[in-house]
Amino acid sequence: MFQSFESHSSPDQGPPRLALLRARLAEMGLQGFIVPRTDAHQGEYVAPRDERLQWLTGFTGSAGFCIVLPDRAGLFIDGRYRTQVKAQVDLAAFTPVHWPEVQPGDWIRNNLTAGLVGFDPWLHTADEVEKLEKALKDSGAGICPTRTNPVDQIWLDQPAAPLGRVFVQPEALAGESHGVKRRRLAEALRQAGQRTAVLTLPDSICWLLNIRGADVPRNPVVHGFLLLHDDARAELFSTPAKFDAAVRAHLGPEVTLHPPEDFSSALRGMTGPVRVDKGSAPLAVANILREAGVEVQWGDDPCRLPKARKNAAEIAATREAHLRDGAAMVEFLFWLDREAPKGGLTEIDVVQALEGFRRATNALHDISFDTICGAGPNGAIIHYRVTEQTNRPVRAGELLLVDSGGQYADGTTDITRTIAIGDPGDEARECYTRVLQGLVAISRLRFPKGLAGRDIDALARYPLWLAGQDYDHGTGHGVGAFLSVHEGPQRISRLSEVPLEPGMILSNEPGYYREGDFGIRLENLIVVEEAPAMGDNRSHLGFETLTWVPFDRRLILAERLAPGERDWLDSYHAGVLKRLGSRVGADTLAWLRRACAPI
Structure with missing residues (x-):
């Protein structure tokens, strides 16, 4: 496990x-x-x-x-x-x-x-x-x-620094070589009149060099710092023992590896101007440079937007990862529907079963975060993590919230479904339907180019606002390509000012939580794409849905759905059956046909 x-x-x-x-x-x-x-x-x-x-x-x-x-x-x-x-x-x-x-x-x-x-x-x-x-x-x-x-x-028994193995992310999945990436970003540095950029974010370093690591649980990243020079050379400061001969050969002669303790002295020997990201680099980096008389220029991490704008190869790989993960989720939901009515299941049982279905794909590298599995009132704890002390039975008449994901070499997944265990009552159905309407609103959206997450966040909340309800988290976060499940700068949030661009992957996850009673969250991953021309041919963007797993029809009040919402939901469920029907077992397929029937 x-x-x-x-x-x-x-x-x-x-x-x-x-x-x-x-x-x-x-x-x-x-x-x-x-x-x-x-x-x-x-x-x-x-x-x-x-x-x-x-x-x-x-x-x-x-x-x-x-x-x-x-x-x-x-x-x-x-x-x-x-x-x-x-x-x-x-x-x-x-x-x-x-x-x-x-x-x-x-x-x-x-x-x-x-x-x-x-x-x-x-x-x-x-x-x-x-x-x-x-x-x-x-x-x-x-x-x-x-x-x-x-x-x-x-902290006398503080653990040692991590020593996770570094491995190569194949170019077929990355979409381009790290040499091409380095040269493109180096050209941007030259145009800005900057000699070097300091990279401190592990996912930026991994994306740039087409490597992955194991220094952080659930996220395949390596700890280190990197200096990218204007001639496309790179100096990586990370524990050399993590890098075997194959990875060193992949990095090649233009990427030199140094122990992390050499980073500060390397900064002191720099020739400026040096780009430092004011919002992500430690203050110590700028302080060391300035104390050495090196000019610091504030600027975004140069990998920030290129990493967020997934290329065609990354998107194609991510689609496949979601189909594989979706089939595992469907097998899990069929199992849950069969086992929960018998009684005896606990939250830990559910988490272990779900991980087992993902492991059965023979492609799971890791889970993308600790599964959030909240039964009844535990579902109202937004980032609940079940322990032996908090483990709760899955009881009839309650909701079960399951937020989970997988790390695969071809993509990172993140999905939430809220499931009825028996009959949870009409109030739960009303709240579930409002949350679903919010997810559908984002899924169907067309919007003018240049809008940011803050400009569309309210659309997911509107059905809840009409009932005097809301949720205390953003509607969506960015997601990496076999990288961090929470990736910036893209997000759907009242705070996000970053314009959404084609290739950005985001979650779409409205929710509603009633402390001491239940929690509801529904989540699909979506990717920004160019919208087909229509109307007066203004440039618009929209979303392609990446996640294909049915919603619990027992919790949907169909009469509350507008015709467009109903059409989207029926089309989505038809798409689930079409994409996953050949990927699941015969008994599961029979269940899936029922789960995906028109509303």
């Missing part, structure tokens, strides 16, 4: 660890310290060594941070985790803070009258630090970088 079910949260350890940290801060002459969830690569998913926030507080979410002061410790969490945090931390020691509604600078101003709050400059971007400094201007409090991380100093 890829997924395990032990609890990684230790709320009882929070207070003594917090006391140790405060004692260390006092020795350093600091009034506070910021403990982020991220690592030096600004990763959402981090290696065990970098789980500082979890180690200190017990909170296991994928986003957030803690600001420790002498008399209080604010744990900043967004809407996805406001239910989860209550069960994972000692609320007498840590105070949950609703973020981004409350910004860290404002919170420090209100809770610290004088003194300095430290931060590790390798764990924060220049953008973050600049906003904090601006917010604290003219206050008695300030922030300052530390030479060492005080959490690392008190």
